[in-house]
Amino acid sequence: MTLDPFPPSLVLGSASPRRLDLLAQIGIVPAASRPAHIDETPRKGELPRDYIRRMALEKAEAVAIGAHEALLTADTTVSVGRRILGKPEDRDEAARFMRLMSGRRHVVLTAVALRHGGRTRCRLVQTTVRMRSLSQADLYRYLDAGDWRGKAGGYAIQGAAAAFIPWIQGSFSAVVGLPLAETAAMLAAIGVLPDHVKGSPC
Numbered sequence: 182m183t184l185d186p187f188p189p190s191l192v193l194g195s196a197s198p199r200r201l202d203l204l205a206q207i208g209i210v211p212a213a214s215r216p217a218h219i220d221e222t223p224r225k226g227e228l229p230r231d232y233i234r235r236m237a238l239e240k241a242e243a244v245a246i247g248a249h250e251a252l253l254t255a256d257t258t259v260s261v262g263r264r265i266l267g268k269p270e271d272r273d274e275a276a277r278f279m280r281l282m283s284g285r286r287h288v289v290l291t292a293v294a295l296r297h298g299g300r301t302r303c304r305l306v307q308t309t310v311r312m313r314s315l316s317q318a319d320l321y322r323y324l325d326a327g328d329w330r331g332k333a334g335g336y337a338i339q340g341a342a343a344a345f346i347p348w349i350q351g352s353f354s355a356v357v358g359l360p361l362a363e364t365a366a367m368l369a370a371i372g373v374l375p376d377h378v379k380g381s382p383c
């Protein structure tokens with residue numbers, strides 16, 4: 182592989198500590214984090230796939246970058262049929278979301294956008310997740326712990342909710358917020374490589 186001697190400096194357009202941790206897992210350390218603040222309200226009748234792509238792209242437009250920087254943004258949402266379940270506003274909404282997912286499959290969609298040199302690339306990754314039936318006690322115990330805050334659909338597969346999820350098909354890292362295989366490939370295409378690759382002899 183020919184390595185670009187001047188790869189762009191990576192900016193993570195996110196406030197999510199999970200996205201930073203996921204990037205670190207594959208040896209990518211952004212030079213800066215600049216969260217994107219956008220209105221995340223779905224449009225009337227907007228389909229989940231259209232919505233999630235629009236969110237990642239709007240985040241990619243909302244953050245200013247320099248000529249030698251590349252911007253990575255992402256958005257994760259849960260969909261049950263055509264319904265979009267974003268981050269719950271409060272505990273009651275989280276309870277409604279969990280009841281809707283209990284005992285059935287739902288889809289987690291994550292879109293990743295990468296803006297660099299006047300061009301924006303976007304990838305959408307879909308993962309199907311099965312949640313077992315939740316008893317009232319399961320639900321209340323989970324909600325009391327507060328892990329629903331700031332998570333699409335009101336749960337975190339990387340936390341205690343793992344006990345409710347016997348099966349997924351797709352990308353675990355995408356459910357947590359960033360599909361690592363796809364993101365690594367997008368970054369490699371513009372010369373942003375993991376630390377362990379940068380240091381290796383040719």
Ligand SMILES: Cc1cn([C@H]2C[C@H](O)[C@@H](COP(=O)(O)OP(=O)(O)OP(=O)(O)O)O2)c(=O)[nH]c1=O
Pocket residue numbers: 194195196197199200216217255256257258259268289331332333334336337338339356357358
């Ligand atoms: C379904 C699920 C979502 N999530 C998280 C990933 C995302 O951080 C969050 C969905 O909200 P997002 O709007 O995608 O991201 P964010 O608000 O956390 O951060 P930013 O917009 O600044 O990038 O839900 C989990 O951590 N675990 C899960 O199992």
